[in-house]
Amino acid sequence: MPENVIKVKSLVKKYGDFTAVNDISFNIKKGEVFAFLGPNGAGKTTTVEMMECLKSLTAGSINILGYDIKKDEIEIKRRIGVLPQDFGVSVFLTVYQNIDYFAQMYPKHVNVDSLIKMLGLEDKRDTLFMYLSGGLKQRVGIAISLVNDPEIIFLDEPTTGLDPKARRDVWNAIKDLKARGKTVVLTTHYMEEAQNLADRVCILHNGQIIAEGTSEDLISRYGGDKMLIIRKCSDKAKNELIKTIPEYTIDGDNVLVKLSGGDDMKIISKAASIIDTGKSTCEELYIKKATLEGVFLNLTGDKLTEGGK
Amino acid sequence: MSRISTDLKYSFIETFNDKTNIAIFFIFPTILFLLLGNVLGGLGSQLPNNTASGMNYFDFLLPGILAIFITMTGAQMAAGTIVNYRKSGVFRKLATTPISNMEWIAARIIMWTVLVLLSLAVAIFAAWLIMGIHPNINLISLLLMVAGTALFVGFGILVANFVKDEGAAFTVTMGTAFLLTLVSGTFIPVETMPWFLQYLTKISPLTYLSEGLRSSMITGNTGDAVTDLAIVAGLGILLFGVGTALFNWKED
Ligand SMILES: Nc1ncnc2c1ncn2[C@@H]1O[C@H](COP(=O)(O)OP(=O)(O)O)[C@@H](O)[C@H]1O
Ligand SMILES: [Mg+2]
Numbered sequence: 001m002p003e004n005v006i007k008v009k010s011l012v013k014k015y016g017d018f019t020a021v022n023d024i025s026f027n028i029k030k031g032e033v034f035a036f037l038g039p040n041g042a043g044k045t046t047t048v049e050m051m052e053c054l055k056s057l058t059a060g061s062i063n064i065l066g067y068d069i070k071k072d073e074i075e076i077k078r079r080i081g082v083l084p085q086d087f088g089v090s091v092f093l094t095v096y097q098n099i100d101y102f103a104q105m106y107p108k109h110v111n112v113d114s115l116i117k118m119l120g121l122e123d124k125r126d127t128l129f130m131y132l133s134g135g136l137k138q139r140v141g142i143a144i145s146l147v148n149d150p151e152i153i154f155l156d157e158p159t160t161g162l163d164p165k166a167r168r169d170v171w172n173a174i175k176d177l178k179a180r181g182k183t184v185v186l187t188t189h190y191m192e193e194a195q196n197l198a199d200r201v202c203i204l205h206n207g208q209i210i211a212e213g214t215s216e217d218l219i220s221r222y223g224g225d226k227m228l229i230i231r232k233c234s235d236k237a238k239n240e241l242i243k244t245i246p247e248y249t250i251d252g253d254n255v256l257v258k259l260s261g262g263d264d265m266k267i268i269s270k271a272a273s274i275i276d277t278g279k280s281t282c283e284e285l286y287i288k289k290a291t292l293e294g295v296f297l298n299l300t301g302d303k304l305t306e307g308g309k
Numbered sequence: 310m311s312r313i314s315t316d317l318k319y320s321f322i323e324t325f326n327d328k329t330n331i332a333i334f335f336i337f338p339t340i341l342f343l344l345l346g347n348v349l350g351g352l353g354s355q356l357p358n359n360t361a362s363g364m365n366y367f368d369f370l371l372p373g374i375l376a377i378f379i380t381m382t383g384a385q386m387a388a389g390t391i392v393n394y395r396k397s398g399v400f401r402k403l404a405t406t407p408i409s410n411m412e413w414i415a416a417r418i419i420m421w422t423v424l425v426l427l428s429l430a431v432a433i434f435a436a437w438l439i440m441g442i443h444p445n446i447n448l449i450s451l452l453l454m455v456a457g458t459a460l461f462v463g464f465g466i467l468v469a470n471f472v473k474d475e476g477a478a479f480t481v482t483m484g485t486a487f488l489l490t491l492v493s494g495t496f497i498p499v500e501t502m503p504w505f506l507q508y509l510t511k512i513s514p515l516t517y518l519s520e521g522l523r524s525s526m527i528t529g530n531t532g533d534a535v536t537d538l539a540i541v542a543g544l545g546i547l548l549f550g551v552g553t554a555l556f557n558w559k560e561d
Contacts, residue, residue, distance in 0.1 A: 054405060086398045088397035097319060100319075128326065141402075
């Protein structure tokens with residue numbers, strides 16, 4: 001059993017009267033990729049920024065690598081690497097200069113060119129940061145978060161706003177870190193990202209933890225049902241469908257049906273026959289395997305990707 | 310110490326990688342001097358011997374322009390950089406590393422002061438080359454330039470604590486510089502101004518900066534210059550202290 005490198009107890013953060021993080025507790029193990037998954041506004045950034053020494057705690061405690069964050073901030077800062085959400089560096093310095101700048105902030109730091117190589121930035125070594133694409137900027141940010149050879153790396157929404165290719169590059173960089181035995185704390189609102197990268201996922205909603213575990217574990221516990229998705233239905237078809245099918249969720253023009261074994265085939269064929277009758281048509285019908293998206297939907301009634309409220 | 314020297318090194322590189330800064334620091338003060346010198350020089354010649362020492366209007370103008378430049382660039386650089394770094398998330402990143410906000414501000418104060426002094430040197434060189442003025446650069450005038458820069462950098466840091474974007478920072482620092490310029494006897498000798506403006510003159514730090522520079526560089530009136538230096542340094546410590554005490558890069 002690997003040791004816990006992060007221990008968080010009864011953590012609370014209030015902004016004025018508003019409670020952004022509402023009494024959460026969790027532990028993160030050495031060498032794992034731990035993902036906070038939740039829609040915008042769930043409290044992911046606030047939670048990780050308290051661990052990154054960026055925000056004060058309203059209540060509760062955080063212990064990182066044996067150091068209490070309220071007493072030993074500087075010891076913690078030396079041992080963690082952080083890619084904050086919407087971070088900035090000097091746009092008028094090159095990739096090399098920016099990484100070197102941050103490297104020199106630490107008493108011990110790794111070789112800058114080896115980091116540049118590790119993140120595949122050799123071609124851009126002497127390009128000003130301002131001329132980089134979003135994906136490259138993000139990779140420079142990850143390189144900078146590694147300058148002190150940290151034991152724990154925090155990545156706050158590392159792939160938000162990136163195109164699929166750039167996202168895959170960042171994913172590979174994260175897998176690389178795990179392979180090197182680093183502990184990675186990740187936040188994301190993309191369920192594929194959590195499912196793909198994380199050993200354990202912690203689902204946040206309105207500042208609270210609503211579920212925590214491995215993806216498979218969460219899916220089999222809370223999202224375990226396959227879904228029948230019938231998309232872009234006419235009103236008439238929708239009415240027919242919901243009359244015939246016992247359990248359903250409506251999402252705009254779409255009808256979602258939980259498949260929980262037993263009657264599955266019956267439900268599918270009924271649905272197929274309804275959308276086949278003359279004008280009451282839908283555009284598409286397919287079966288979706290259970291995902292973390294479904295876990296979130298089941299636990300909150302909200303959709304993950306469209307935002308919380 | 311190595312964090313401060315690293316920040317110093319890269320802040321200079323950053324500044325000179327941005328070519329507009331070269332215009333601001335080295336061309337602008339020179340142009341300002343030539344322009345004002347020519348426009349106001351003619352006007353000034355109608356007020357001959359307007360001070361006891363009988364210096365000409367260019368002599369009168371140079372220290373004032375240096376003082377205005379210190380006011381504008383000192384305040385604007387400090388406020389603009391801080392607001393920009395806060396907004397673009399540079400502080401957010403820096404705050405996760407071991408450098409403290411006081412180390413950062415210490416490095417930047419050194420760098421802003423050196424930059425201002427460098428550009429003053431260029432302007433003085435231009436004044437000598439084109440107008441044939443040889444101001445007397447001595448310890449007092451140098452100390453006045455440093456104290457004046459610290460004062461207005463402190464003011465800029467103070468402003469940055471209260472404004473949210475660069476536009477507002479620019480408006481506040483430049484607006485203040487403009488107001489101070491009007492009332493500080495830079496272009497118009499104080500004695501020729503109406504009494505209520507003369508009152509504002511007394512409380513404007515720019516007055517003491519430009520008079521101190523004038524006394525030390527042109528008229529050789531060391532006693533007055535030392536008094537002015539004491540006032541500028543005192544105000545500098547005050548503004549600077551308040552500004553940096555309020556300066557915090559965490560976003561709680
Ligand atoms: N500085 C702040 N002041 C007031 N409210 C804030 C502040 N930062 C975040 N919030 C609010 O706290 C909630 C959680 O925000 P955040 O932690 O950024 O969520 P996430 O990262 O999951 O999108 C949101 O409702 C947000 O509007
Ligand atoms: Mg966030």
